[in-house]
Amino acid sequence: MTxxxxxxxxxxxxxxGIWLGASLTTxxxxxxxxxxxxxxxxxxxxxxxxxxxxxxxYVLLLVNQGVLxxxxxxxLLIGFSAYKGLFETTYYKILDTLIHFIVGTARFLRxxxxxxxxxxxxxxLKLLFSLVKMISRMLLAILLFIGTVIYTxxxxxxxxxxxxxxxxxxxxxxxxxxTILSKLxxxxx
Numbered sequence: 001m002t003x004x005x006x007x008x009x010x011x012x013x014x015x016x017g018i019w020l021g022a023s024l025t026t027x028x029x030x031x032x033x034x035x036x037x038x039x040x041x042x043x044x045x046x047x048x049x050x051x052x053x054x055x056x057x058y059v060l061l062l063v064n065q066g067v068l069x070x071x072x073x074x075x076l077l078i079g080f081s082a083y084k085g086l087f088e089t090t091y092y093k094i095l096d097t098l099i100h101f102i103v104g105t106a107r108f109l110r111x112x113x114x115x116x117x118x119x120x121x122x123x124x125l126k127l128l129f130s131l132v133k134m135i136s137r138m139l140l141a142i143l144l145f146i147g148t149v150i151y152t153x154x155x156x157x158x159x160x161x162x163x164x165x166x167x168x169x170x171x172x173x174x175x176x177x178x179t180i181l182s183k184l185x186x187x188x189x
Contacts, residue, residue, distance in 0.1 A: 005064050010075045012063045016056050017079020022091055023052060029095060140185065 027048050033041065056076070060066055083091075151174075155167070 006071075009060070009064045009067075009069075009072055012059050013056075013072045013075035014079035014082070016059055017076045017081070018083040018087065019079075020052055020056070020076070021080045021083030021088065023048075025088060025092060026095060029092075029099070140181075 027044075031041070031044055057066065060068065060072070
């Protein structure tokens, strides 16, 4: 391995140490260590460290074909220490600001969707339901009026032609239908 490759490897591992510190800060920001169940903490920690190891090895593979030397671990620790000493507070403030911005934007979008999409749709549905209810009441009133206008002459006409027992059964049936319809109408109202 040439001196240039060694220098690039050292720089890459210092950068990966800074990356490791930033990703560890981000991970701890989203998964606080004491507020998560132990088995979930174990799984997420295992996945986090496996992913970080794969990323570091991939960068090492790109820089020097995956040759692993002892001084690269030291460079990784130097990068991590540089992050902890120089960049951690600034990165944490930027991360916190970014999280608050994203959460605020999501809340704003949710309120806008509710205000401009959900509430008008609910208003239109209520209006449609009221119109259907009003039209059905009007049709029922018209049918009842027509029924009474037709029923009185037919009762007199059928009283002359049809036997009284049939008329009584028909009246009983119509009365039963009227009570059923009025109950349904009251329930629907």
